Amino acid sequence: MEKQIPRPTLERFPKYYQVASSFLNKYNELYISSVYLSECLSMDDSQVRRDMMYLDIGGKPRVGYNAGELRNTLAHYLGYFNLNEALLVGTGHLGKAIAAYKGFEDYGLRIIGLFDVSEEEIGKKIGKVTVQPLSKMKSFVPKHNIRIGIITTPESSAQSVVDMMIAAGIKAVWNFAPLRLLVPEDIFVQDENLAESFSFISHFMKQFEKKKTNKVIIKKIQ
Amino acid sequence: MEKQIPRPTLERFPKYYQVASSFLNKYNELYISSVYLSECLSMDDSQVRRDMMYLDIGGKPRVGYNAGELRNTLAHYLGYFNLNEALLVGTGHLGKAIAAYKGFEDYGLRIIGLFDVSEEEIGKKIGKVTVQPLSKMKSFVPKHNIRIGIITTPESSAQSVVDMMIAAGIKAVWNFAPLRLLVPEDIFVQDENLAESFSFISHFMKQFEKKKTNKVIIKKIQ
DNA sequence: TAGATTGTTAATCGATTAACAATC
DNA sequence: TAGATTGTTAATCGATTAACAATC
Numbered sequence: 001m002e003k004q005i006p007r008p009t010l011e012r013f014p015k016y017y018q019v020a021s022s023f024l025n026k027y028n029e030l031y032i033s034s035v036y037l038s039e040c041l042s043m044d045d046s047q048v049r050r051d052m053m054y055l056d057i058g059g060k061p062r063v064g065y066n067a068g069e070l071r072n073t074l075a076h077y078l079g080y081f082n083l084n085e086a087l088l089v090g091t092g093h094l095g096k097a098i099a100a101y102k103g104f105e106d107y108g109l110r111i112i113g114l115f116d117v118s119e120e121e122i123g124k125k126i127g128k129v130t131v132q133p134l135s136k137m138k139s140f141v142p143k144h145n146i147r148i149g150i151i152t153t154p155e156s157s158a159q160s161v162v163d164m165m166i167a168a169g170i171k172a173v174w175n176f177a178p179l180r181l182l183v184p185e186d187i188f189v190q191d192e193n194l195a196e197s198f199s200f201i202s203h204f205m206k207q208f209e210k211k212k213t214n215k216v217i218i219k220k221i222q
Numbered sequence: 223m224e225k226q227i228p229r230p231t232l233e234r235f236p237k238y239y240q241v242a243s244s245f246l247n248k249y250n251e252l253y254i255s256s257v258y259l260s261e262c263l264s265m266d267d268s269q270v271r272r273d274m275m276y277l278d279i280g281g282k283p284r285v286g287y288n289a290g291e292l293r294n295t296l297a298h299y300l301g302y303f304n305l306n307e308a309l310l311v312g313t314g315h316l317g318k319a320i321a322a323y324k325g326f327e328d329y330g331l332r333i334i335g336l337f338d339v340s341e342e343e344i345g346k347k348i349g350k351v352t353v354q355p356l357s358k359m360k361s362f363v364p365k366h367n368i369r370i371g372i373i374t375t376p377e378s379s380a381q382s383v384v385d386m387m388i389a390a391g392i393k394a395v396w397n398f399a400p401l402r403l404l405v406p407e408d409i410f411v412q413d414e415n416l417a418e419s420f421s422f423i424s425h426f427m428k429q430f431e432k433k434k435t436n437k438v439i440i441k442k443i444q
Numbered sequence: 445t446a447g448a449t450t451g452t453t454a455a456t457c458g459a460t461t462a463a464c465a466a467t468c
Numbered sequence: 469t470a471g472a473t474t475g476t477t478a479a480t481c482g483a484t485t486a487a488c489a490a491t492c
Contacts, residue, residue, distance in 0.1 A: 006482075006483070008482095008483065008484090009483090010422075010425065013421070014415075014417075014418040014421040015418070018400075018401075018402070018418075019402075022401075033448090033449070033450090034449075034450075035449080040402070041402075043484095044484070044485060044486090045449095046451095046452095046484080046485060046486070046487090047483090047484060047485075049449090049450065049451065049452085050451090050452085050483090050484080050485090052450090052451085053451070053452080058450090058451095059449080059450050059451080060449080060450075060491085060492065061448075061449045061450040061451085061490075061491045061492050062447075062448045062449050062450080062491075062492050063448085063449070063450090063492075064449070064450085065450090077425075078421045078424055078425050078428075079421075079424035079425050079427055079428035080421075080424060082424070082427065082428055082431070084423070084424060084427050092319065093315055093316075093318040093319030093322055094315075094316070094319035094323075096315040096319075097314065097315030097316035097318075097319050098416070100315055101316075101416075103377075103400060103417055104416075104417060104420065106417070107417045107420050107421065107424060108424050109420055109423075109424070147427060147430070148423060148427065155325075171427075171430060172423050172426050172427060172430070174419075174420070174423055178240075178325060179240075179244075180240070180241075180262070180263075188423065188426045188430075190419060190420075190422050190423050192416070192419055193236075194320070194323075194326075194414070195236075195325055195326060195328070195329045196236040196237070196240075197396075197412060197414060198326065198329050198331055198396070198412075199235070199236040199300050199301075199302075199329065200232075200412050201306070201331075201370060201394050201396055201410065201412050202300055202301035202302060202304070202306060202329060202330050202331070203232065203299075203300050203301050204394055204410045205301055205304065205306050205369060205370065205393075205394060206300075206301035206304055208369070208393060208394070208410075209304070228458075228459070230458095230459065230460090231459090255472090255473065255474090256473075256474075257473080265460095266460070266461060266462090267473095268460080268461060268462070268463090268475095268476095269459090269460060269461075271473090271474065271475065271476085272459090272460080272461090272475090272476085274474090274475085275475070275476080280474090280475095281473080281474050281475080282467085282468065282473080282474075283466075283467045283468050283472075283473045283474040283475085284467075284468050284471075284472045284473050284474080285468075285472085285473070285474090286473070286474085287474090
């Protein structure tokens with residue numbers, strides 16, 4: 001029976017993975033401590049240790065955690081060792097950026113199918129993969145046993161694309177179109193909404209401008 | 223004196239904004255209820271009402287919140303009405319995708335400077351903006367009073383680019399390179415790590431495959 | 445050994461949810 | 469009015485942090 005891992009912990013796992021990886025690349029040391037991890041990620045060190053408990057990774061008092069073991073355990077836990085083949089629909093700039101990015105293979109993602117509706121795109125090659133007409137998707141999914149679909153279409157066509165994907169057998173969707181997709185509840189959707197992300201910067205800038213104004217006012221008063 | 227808004231609430235604001243927007247586009251109704259909002263976002267309705275308290279938005283019992291007022295209050299609060307001019311460094315596919323995306327203007331983001339080091343990219347036009355050599359960035363920032371920098375370079379050059387940005391006067395950084403940038407603590411960094419995001423899909427797929435295997439085993443036993 | 449770091453429990457903190465009076 | 473929905477308080481839940489004994 002596996003313990004249910006809290007979402008915040010799950011969100012920190014890729015960060016630990018990244019720190020452990022670059023630690024192994026940078027230093028020639030075997031062990032990494034909870035304090036080191038916590039400082040890299042500006043968090044509390046007891047939180048690191050608590051998170052480690054979920055991984056059943058045995059650290060050594062006075063020494064730390066074996067960095068290689070930690071990285072591997074995280075990679076295994078996060079599923080980076082399982083190769084996931086995916087297809088992508090919408091080969092505009094964003095689709096091309098994602099299709100061309102080599103780094104995903106380290107995380108177990110390989111994009112083996114590219115689809116678009118535009119005559120101009122069809123037939124183009126991105127890396128080793130040729131863009132096919134969207135109509136070919138339906139047969140492509142069962143043929144290659146694909147479970148992951150990536151949506152980089154405009155907002156207007158995203159819902160119809162996800163419907164097609166699900167009909168074809170896709171179980172997990174990585175959605176870059178800025179809308180909330182309607183899907184059956186057994187389908188996993190990971191939204192990547194850049195405008196939403198920008199909101200945090202926008203909010204920061206608003207606070208920043210206000211602070212500046214306040215300073216000016218304070219100056220004037222003095 | 224402004225109340226400090228909890229981070230989880232702040233993360234939900236753009237979602238409310240999106241629901242309110244599409245509600246206004248779709249229906250010809252004036253009022254939107256907490257239950258409607260909560261169902262669109264699959265959350266608890268009392269959480270919606272609690273979040274609204276932070277906005278000082280007055281809803282009417284039996285009727286709901288004025289949808290237009292809600293959208294505007296959120297837009298104002300999130301700073302969408304303040305136009306933020308930004309520059310972007312690294313005009314590969316991802317940089318082009320972001321530079322070319324029209325939707326950001328609705329959120330107050332306008333990219334007015336594009337920079338790259340590659341001779342091939344310099345001089346290219348994306349929309350109305352021409353790609354300039356990176357060496358021109360330093361003077362561009364104060365000249366246009368830019369506060370936001372977007373990094374879409376490869377991992378290897380991201381740290382040196384952010385150092386240049388900060389030296390030039392940038393205060394907020396939207397980072398798409400897959401590494402943790404080292405910056406002074408008054409600089410705001412919003413990381414957009416796609417590989418990290420993919421981890422959730424990867425983890426889902428791992429659970430999914432396991433479930434499938436279990437079913438097969440159960441079948442064999444029966 | 446002395447000292448540093450883990451592993452784990454207990455205390456704290458903060459966010460979510462439930463409940464319901466107030467209100468239109 | 470009756471009924472639906474807000475606004476808000478109190479109860480619950482869960483995550484973070486503090487503390488420290490165990491350990492190498």
